[in-house]
Amino acid sequence: MASNTKSGIEPGMPVRYDSTTIALHWLTVVLVIVLFALAETWGLLPRGTPLRKQFQSLHISLGIVLALVIVARLAWRATRGRRLPAAASGVQGWAAKAMDYALYLLLVVQIVLGFVLRWAQAEAFQFFGLFSLQFATVRQAALDHTIGSLHDTVAWTIIVLASLHAAMALIHHYILKDGLLKRMRPG
Template sequence: MQRYTATAIALHWLIALLVIANFALGVFMTDIPGLTPAKLRYFSWHKWAGVTILLLATLRLLWRLRHRAPALPDTMPAWEKMAAHASHSLLYVLLFAVPLSGYFYSLAAGVPVVYFGVIELPVLIGRDPQLKELLETTHFGLNMLLAATVALHVLAALKHQFIDHDSVLRRMLPVRT
């Protein structure tokens, strides 16, 4: 069985954990009423995780461009292979689009992004209430699409493991099975 490289596996699982944690944090923090010190702290953590996801996604994409993914099993129907490639492409797009939409949303709200409270990211757009509303809706919609795509990805991996009994899931597991 051909496996992904150790670097690809590490980046996959690290990004997956960060995406899930940041999604949960985003849902949690937006439900907190008012503007409390805790809510502001959670927003900072959410932004830091988003920037980290963007950086790791960039590394992952660069790695992927230089290292071919293992071939899908010959037993997979052509439509499944096409769906797998399409969903992976969509995941890559969303790993960039979600953090970038959040970054620009924050800037349009007039709030700079300061990575880990130390590195101020460039302010590429000024405060703009109308753009803020659009970017808030965009960020939310992209997050919902990412959540749905991740759920589909997980369900497909489980289908391959427990119904098809092929190597699709095992080639991305951090431990050999």
């Protein structure tokens, strides 16, 4: 069979990811944006204020949800998720795959850093306001600062790389008009 040069997809091959892959992808996008926005917003609020504490608790609760979503994504991808042929070949295909792996790796690292940070801070928080959780009882101040800085750096790195990822998808869709964005579009 000849390849469709515009999309790089063989005729008769699925052109969209399965609905679970798509749902997990967009859930990850929303969670990352909300988590980042919460952290940036509470940074503007005075320390110790109830609203700042609520934003932090919501951030941590959603971070736990993100951890579950990433575990589900990795398990789904490894077992049942639809695999599509690469949308591009050569350097462009390699770069897309590298970006994919980098984002997965950074998300996993960010989640681990988040859990270690909660342990180092030894502060209780309300899980979605339902019940209190605390990972440790003795604060590790030096570790708290170091892990907190790493957590911030990784967050910004994820935002920059995810923005590049989104920009490339939009370039493919609107400039190259190769149908790439349709692969991950719901509906």
